[in-house]
Amino acid sequence: MGRYNFKLPDVGEGSAEAELVGWQVEPGDTIVEDQPVVEVMTDKASVEIPSPAAGTVVSVVGAPGEMLAVGSVVLVLEVDGPGNAGDEAAPSVVQPQPETPPAAEPPAGTERTGAPAGEGNYVFKLPDVGEGSAEAELVGWQVEPGDTIVEDQPVVEVMTDKASVEIPSPATGTVVWVKGAPGEMLAVGSDILILQVAGPGNMTAAPVSSEGPSEAPSPAAVAPARATVVPAETPERRAASPATKPGFATRTPGEKPVASPAVRRRAWEHGVQLQFVPGSGPGGRITQDDLDAYVESGGALGTGAPTGRQPKTGTEDVKVIGLRRTIAKRMQDAKRRIPHFSYVEEVDVTDLEALRVTLNAQYAKDRGKLTLLPFLAKAMVRTLPDYPQINARFHDDDGFVRRYDGVHLGIATQTPTGLVVPVVHHAEALTLWECGAEVARLAAAAREGKASRDELSGSTITITSLGALGGLATTPVINYPEVAIVGVNKMIERPVVRGGQIVVRKIMNLSSSFDHRVVDGWDAAEFVQRIRALLETPATLFVED
Structure with missing residues (x-):
């Protein structure tokens, strides 16, 4: 063994x-x-x-x-066998404990005068929050000066690019001083909290600077300023106020609520303290549904709100973080690097919609229901071989365009945490129903946060659709480094002149954008017109070359 x-x-x-x-x-x-x-x-x-x-x-x-x-x-x-741990030490504990900071010199201006005999001050420094970050954003304090806390009790929540992290106290004692208000950036390794603890602590006595405190004030100086440590207007403090309904309290002090970064982000945005939200997931994990149920039941609302119509004067500053920040950066890069031009064309989809309804009535039970997207995908697959410069990615840093024989369709999908683009790889090899099933599977995986790295990368051209909210026309942003995106607008009935008669037809606009460095306007127009012809005469979609 x-x-x-x-x-x-x-x-x-x-x-x-x-x-x-x-x-x-x-x-x-x-x-x-x-x-x-x-x-x-x-x-x-x-x-x-x-x-x-x-x-x-x-x-x-x-x-x-x-x-x-x-x-x-x-x-x-x-x-069985020798294993692989002969040359390295295995972890000695099942659950790692917070690292105790080494003894540190006190900040200038901090003194221990007045501490009872046998007690000392303990300086807690912001630990490494990972990801190579030199700092983290303060989300909110869960303690304040005067509170008595125990070791491992969560004391502060900070946010990195990827997640919210609750940091526990490394010692038991009474809070003397905390640093920063929500939204401030805290440097890794800087003093953020001072505790009065039994024993000598990790601070030695230091003279008071003649210029006053530069980092942490003396214990005597912080007591009168307790109310100003965290502004009362912040969502975190509102959620922790007595107005929060106590009936939802499900955890003892110091018990850490378990939730994903997406849930923590939503809770922070809504001013909800997760300490009071019951969790129905494995191990008491708080899910999105738990958070929704808590808010809908009034858990995040205070009492005594005015019943009359009052002018609303509040504002809310929402930090752009996590996936939202990634989306913002990618959109900015796309608009900065790509000279977009858009082309909008209307398509008569009356016959296509009739075909779709007929196919669903006959085959939906065995093969699944079809939306319009698989038909559009098939039309694009049939058209792209004649326009290889559109099924491409422009690596402008290296100065080359890579054209692809296979069609890897990105499907822009809205999720609870933001816009992601799962990819239908080799759409040219799929049947209509296979394409429809893959689009549905990928969209569900993306919305649940279960899509893999491969499923979220490698697209060569993207389809975007807002469904019933699609409007009459849009100007979609290209998914860099691709060179084209095709947008689907909503389908509506309109009066149309056909053969000298006014008839009602089902019309849907296609709004497409192209990278003008790679795609000329004439080629883009021809590409869209070819797609239009196939969609308006849907039988041609199934004619083999």
Whole structure:
């Protein structure tokens, strides 16, 4: 028998770490090779990671909500044979404890005068929050000066690019001072909290600077300023105020609520303190549905609100973070780097819609229902071989355009956390129903945060649709580094002149955008007109060359 150290593999997207969502095994379990053992979350999706070997679980590292470094040992197995742990030490604990900061010189102006005998001050520095970040944004304090707290009790929530992180206290004591208000950036390694603890603490006495405190004030100086540490107007403080309905309290002080970054972000935006939200997921994990139910039941609302119509004077500043920040950066890059031009054409889809309804009536039970998107995909697949410059990606940094024989259709999909583009790979090889099923599968995976890295990359041209909200025309933004995007607008009935008669037809506009560095206006117009001809005469979609 031997020990096998399982290290967190590369989760893609260039991430150096991932958030632990939950363990699916525990010490003592006997597992087989390829059995899912842990679920982690990246910017775009939750990923289940299988075991690379069979054996008995000896230990696991980390609790839900913690960040795991890629390449670090996260699970130890006892396996048949020598294993792989002969040259490296296995983790000695099942759940890592917060690192106790080393003794530090106090900030200028901090003194211990007045501390009772046998007590001292303990300075807590912001620990490394991972991802190579030198700082983190303060979301909110969960304690304030005067509070008595215990070791491992969550004291502050900070946010990185990818997740909200609750940081526990490394010691038991009374809060003397906290640094910063929600929205401020805190440097890793800087003093953020001072505790009065039993014993000497980790601060030595220091003279008071003649210029006054530069970092942390003396314990005596902070007490009168308690109310100004965190502004009363912030969503975090409103959620923690007595106005929050106490009937929803489901956790004891110090018990950490478990939730994904997406849930934490929504809770922060709505002013909801997760401490009071019941969790129905595995291990008490708070889901999106739990948060919705809590808000709908009035859990985030105060009492005593005025009943008459009052002028609304409030404002809300929402920090652009996480996936929203990624989307903003990509859209800005696309508009900055790509000289867009748009082309809008109306398409008579009366016959196409009649065909779709007929096919669904006959085959939906066995093959699934068809939307208009598979028909558009088939029309694009039939047309793109004659316009290879449109089924391409422009690598402008390196000065070349890569054209593709295969058609990899990106499907712009709205999710609870923002816009993502799952990809139907090799759409040219799929039947109408296969394409429809793949579009539905990918959209569902994207909305649930389950789409894999491969399913979210590699598109050569994108389709975007707002469905019934599609409007009459749009100017879609190209999904860089692609060179074209085709937008579907809503289908409406309009009076149309046909053969000298006014008839009612079903009309749908196609709004497309192109990279003018690669695609000429004439070619773009021809491309769209070819698609229009196929959609208006849907039988031609099935005519083999």
